[in-house]
Amino acid sequence: MYVTRVEKITTLAPAADGRFHVFAFDLVVTVEGPVDPEHGMVVNLSEMKETLRRDVVQRLAGRCLDGTNGTPELRTPEALARGIWGMLGGRLGQIPVRRVRLAGGRSVFDYRGGDTVDVTRVYEFSAAHRLHSPSLTDEENLRVFGKCNNPRGHGHNYILEVTVRGEPGETGELLEAATFDTIVATEIVDRWDHRNLNEDLAEFANLNPTAEEIARIAWRRVKDPLEGSAPGRVRLHRIRIRETDRNHVEYLGD
Numbered sequence: 495m496y497v498t499r500v501e502k503i504t505t506l507a508p509a510a511d512g513r514f515h516v517f518a519f520d521l522v523v524t525v526e527g528p529v530d531p532e533h534g535m536v537v538n539l540s541e542m543k544e545t546l547r548r549d550v551v552q553r554l555a556g557r558c559l560d561g562t563n564g565t566p567e568l569r570t571p572e573a574l575a576r577g578i579w580g581m582l583g584g585r586l587g588q589i590p591v592r593r594v595r596l597a598g599g600r601s602v603f604d605y606r607g608g609d610t611v612d613v614t615r616v617y618e619f620s621a622a623h624r625l626h627s628p629s630l631t632d633e634e635n636l637r638v639f640g641k642c643n644n645p646r647g648h649g650h651n652y653i654l655e656v657t658v659r660g661e662p663g664e665t666g667e668l669l670e671a672a673t674f675d676t677i678v679a680t681e682i683v684d685r686w687d688h689r690n691l692n693e694d695l696a697e698f699a700n701l702n703p704t705a706e707e708i709a710r711i712a713w714r715r716v717k718d719p720l721e722g723s724a725p726g727r728v729r730l731h732r733i734r735i736r737e738t739d740r741n742h743v744e745y746l747g748d
């Protein structure tokens with residue numbers, strides 16, 4: 495069973511120009527283990543909290559991670575996530591850590607041991623669509639899609655999450671945020687934002703633009719440019735489309 499604890503972490507990382515980046519993240523640590531038959535827990539949560547605060551949060555809080563004054567040299571969130579895993583020795587007491595996540599702003603960094611890290615960037619776009627399948631009758635379309643079959647369409651504020659996986663490069667980053675954002679803006683957000691997906695976009699001309707199809711098309715549009723930006727090092731791992739705050743779909747490729 496998995497148990498997750500969230501702490502706040504604020505620290506400074508040295509930038510190339512001699513200044514600093516402020517890193518303010520939710521630190522999300524997940525452990526996995528069996529439920530102890532005596533106390534009914536995987537891990538004592540107050541001990542987990544104590545360990546995380548003593549071994550990680552207090553060691554990093556307000557410090558500059560430039561390798562001096564006993565701090566580790568951690569210049570990127572990718573390195574910080576891996577460094578935190580190392581501070582814990584990959585364990586919380588006897589219980590193995592399964593994931594260290596740093597989440598802040600529009601970025602999420604996940605480290606699960608090994609050489610790779612997952613980086614997720616979060617985007618928004620607003621678009622109209624109509625769910626309608628030409629292979630169904632009008633009555634069947636209405637029954638299957640309900641008000642989403644409304645002939646004049648309706649809109650959503652979509653949340654798009656794009657996750658890449660790989661080994662950080664020489665800069666310590668997996669993929670520079672500006673490169674990531676430019677690719678997703680060019681291929682998806684700038685194309686789809688404030689558009690009618692059915693009527694305005696060639697990629698949906700013969701598709702019913704369900705969240706599932708939107709995720710698949712998004713995958714196809716960003717895969718080559720993202721992976722091509724760091725050939726052999728970065729792979730597209732997941733597309734998540736949140737159509738409402740009550741439903742989302744995830745696509746991990748075929």
Ligand SMILES: [Zn+2]
Pocket residue numbers: 623642648649650
């Ligand atoms: Zn809809």
